Amino acid sequence: MIKERDEMSRTTIIPFGPQHPAFLEPLNLSLKLSEETVIGAEINYGYNHRGLEKALTSDFRRSIYMCERVCGICSFFHSTAYCQSLESLFQVQVPERARYIRTIMMESQRLTSHLLALGHTAEAIGFESLFMQLFRERESIMRMVNDISGNRVHYSMNAIGGVRRDISAQQRSDIVSRMDGLEVRFEELAKIFEKDPTIRARTVGKGVLTPEIARSYGVVGPVARASGIAQDLRETYCQGLSFRPVVREEGDAYARSMVRVEEILRSIDLIRQTASELPGGALNIPFRGRPTGETFTRLEAPRGELLYYVRAKGTTDLERIKIKTPAFVNVAALSAMVPGCEMADIPVITVSVDPCICCTER
Template sequence: MSRSMIIPFGPQHAAYLEPLNVALKLEEERVVGAEVNIGYNHRGMERALSMDYKKSQYLCERVCGICSFHHSSVYCQGLERIFDVDAPERAKLIRSILMECQRLTSHLLALGHVAESVGYENLFMQSFRERELVMWLVNRISGNRVHYSMNVIGGVKRDLAPEMEKEIANTMNDLRPRLMELHRIFSRDSTLRKRTAGIGKFSTQDARSYGAVGPVSRASGVPQDIRQDGFAAYGMIDFRPVVREEGDVYARMMVRMDECLQSVDIIEQCLALLKDGPIAMQVRGHPTGEVFSRVEAPRGELMYYIKAKGTLSLERIKLRTPAFMNVQALLAMMLGYQLCDVGTISVSVDPCICCTDR
């Protein structure tokens, strides 16, 4: 006769970099129930962001360190629509280049953690070695490794000199074969496949029911990518969403790996389209109106609702982050699998508690 028990998984656990707790109900080693508990990291960001709309273009980057530039971009994009200002084409292309650089750093971090969760320490180090190339590049572009502080309402505040454009192109040329080698390992390594293929299955119907976004939903056959809406310079870029049908840890891993190679392509397309011109439009006064603004962050759709009343402070700002949607999907992914798979399944969602709790 089997006996059930409830055990805590996190908030302090080797598989998690941030405080997430999952209460697991087990029968022997099999997961028969799960409850996600958050709230360890609440910082009152929405209240702080509403106090001064000018300072908030920098504060919103502190919501999350891994997708900080996307937070800044979606915020400035929303305010530009309220002010009825269109950022110059060159600024949009620079934004797209930096967004894809950040997608690379985020995905390589997630891939490294999947490898680490199954005990593949060497592959973890390889993933972070390639990530460091991009980290050095964005540091050269913006002067910062994590919070770029490049966006302003109306465009960007730093231009790309011809030497910097060449350096970006050279870095992408160096990075492509390295990513292809990583792709070969992630896709073909027999031990890694045994620990990820068929584990943490998440059906297309579940993805739609839970409102999952980003690589989590695309790995389950949902062809949704907000970049197709054409924000920033994506309307000028030729690309197709990366979609897989398996819906398991392996599929989520490979969607991110394929998107890394796609990001290199997008950056090269942006460089080819760069033309001389202004990088910012002048914005005056205080905003009045309300807007929904969306971008495709590395983890999926990032949405800001902004309501302004014509003063320095905003009347309301509401964030819906991709991690907030995807963390709940763990409830469906874990059921029926072994306790030893819980860490790998959790990491495959790429949870970010800074985004989730705010």
């Protein structure tokens, strides 16, 4: 704890992290406090930087394995974005069935990610029983993806040109019945999030991000949608399915949680639609040769827009991969959210942006 004498009052700088009970991952906030009120925050990155952008350039076939290890919470989005980049370099059109299977897996992962974020919020508030209930529902999705892909975290389902595993008719009906059960149980939990006085007292009006500031920081995903910015890349990706983004206007921690609550219900609906309308056909299209050229790919990950830039020069190793992850911009916006809040609100506000440090720092 460092104390320095200001002109007007005494300010204290308190380090928050890198190891802190409220954080799953190492992130350091240097909070500047005047009494109990936070007047500024400095975010320190780099604890989780492994150098994956360099590692991903080694062999374009092996990188499908490696890019899932960028992030364990949104692993399938990373491998899908990577495979889509290489598909556009090879000019391969992914079969319709593979595109639907990818959608099912992506939306399942979005469910696990949003349930994790909501559970984490409940835990930060101190609402232990809600945390346990949300994680019980999350576990049923984990079991479902384990049945489909054989893995709980890194699905290893993607291939350049399609997917590697099929979803059988039996599994399709299993997915639909699981989604029906989850919807009923989750609607009960959604009511707690919406109406519970403890949650409202801890989240309403905390960490407000106005639409103007949100735009200036370039935030994406649920954080942007909670501040009234209606952007969701799934509108273009999910063609042929009924989908519209969830938008709220308040911009506080409560709105961010409620956007995730609503999105869980939308994702359940999307999975049910895709599983019941799964078209027939091939699982993947073979490709030949080595990649040449450069390409951008955008995808709506659970935390917002994920961007992959790939440049290749016709060899086995790629020349450059640049990943811009959604958490990178969202975590930066924390420095605009925390001034004026109480020290005790820091965990709730930090968790409400759903920081993913392994994505951010790669």
